[in-house]
C-alpha cells in the first residue's frame with residue numbers, strides 16, 4: 134500500500150476489502166501509543182500484541198482512556214507470564230500447549246473471568262513456525278471435551294495459524310484451506326461442546342490475507358498494512 138497514506142486511510146481501504154463478518158485485528162506490536170490512538174479514532178477497536186511487557190505498558194496507558202479497546206495476544210506466550218495479562222486480555226490467539234491452556238484457565242478463574250482462546254495450529258512447512266500438530270490438537274480438544282467444568286475459565290473460539298513465508302501463493306492458499314478443513318473436521322467429529330462459539334479462523338497477515346479471505350478467514354491480523362512499516 135502507498136506509504137504516504139494515513140492510518141485512517143489505510144484502515145478505511147482495508148475494511149472495504151473485508152467481507153461481512155470478517156474482523157480486522159490491527160497488529161500494533163512495535164507501534165507507539167499515538168499510532169494506536171490514531172487507529173482507534175478511525176474506528177478500529179481490536180489490537181494484536183505479541184509481547185507481554187509491551188502489551189502491559191500499552192494497556193496501562195490506554196486502557197483507562199479507551200474502555201472499549203480490545204486486546205488480542207498473538208505471539209509466543211510463556212506460562213509464567215499469563216498472570217500479567219489474564220485480568221484484561223480479550224483473546225489469546227496463540228495457545229500452543231496443554232500446559233499453557235491450563236495456566237490461562239487457572240488465571241482466568243482466579244480473576245473471575247472466562248478468556249476466549251484460539252488454538253494455534255502448525256500447518257506451514259517451516260519448522261520455525263509454532264503451533265500444535267494435528268495429533269496434539271485433537272488430544273487437547275478431547276481433554277477439553279471431557280472436562281468442561283475444569284476448563285470453565287476458557288472458551289475455545291477457533292483456530293489460528295501462520296502460513297509459510299513464501300511467494301508461492303498456491304502453497305499459502307492450500308495451507309489456509311487446510312485450517313478451514315481442520316475446523317470442519319473438528320466440528321464433524323463433535324470434538325467441541327460449544328459448536329456455536331467455535332467459529333473463528335484467524336489467518337492472514339498483510340501479505341497474504343487476500344488468500345486467507347478466499348478460504349474463510351474470520352479474523353485477519355494486519356500490521357504493516359494498517360500502520361505502514
Ligand SMILES: *Cc1c(COP(=O)(O)O)cnc(C)c1O
Pocket residue numbers: 160162183207208295338339340354355356357358
Ligand atoms: C507481526 C504479526 C502479524 C502481522 O504481520 P504483518 O506482516 O505486519 O501484517 C500477524 N500475526 C502475527 C502472529 C504476528 O506476529
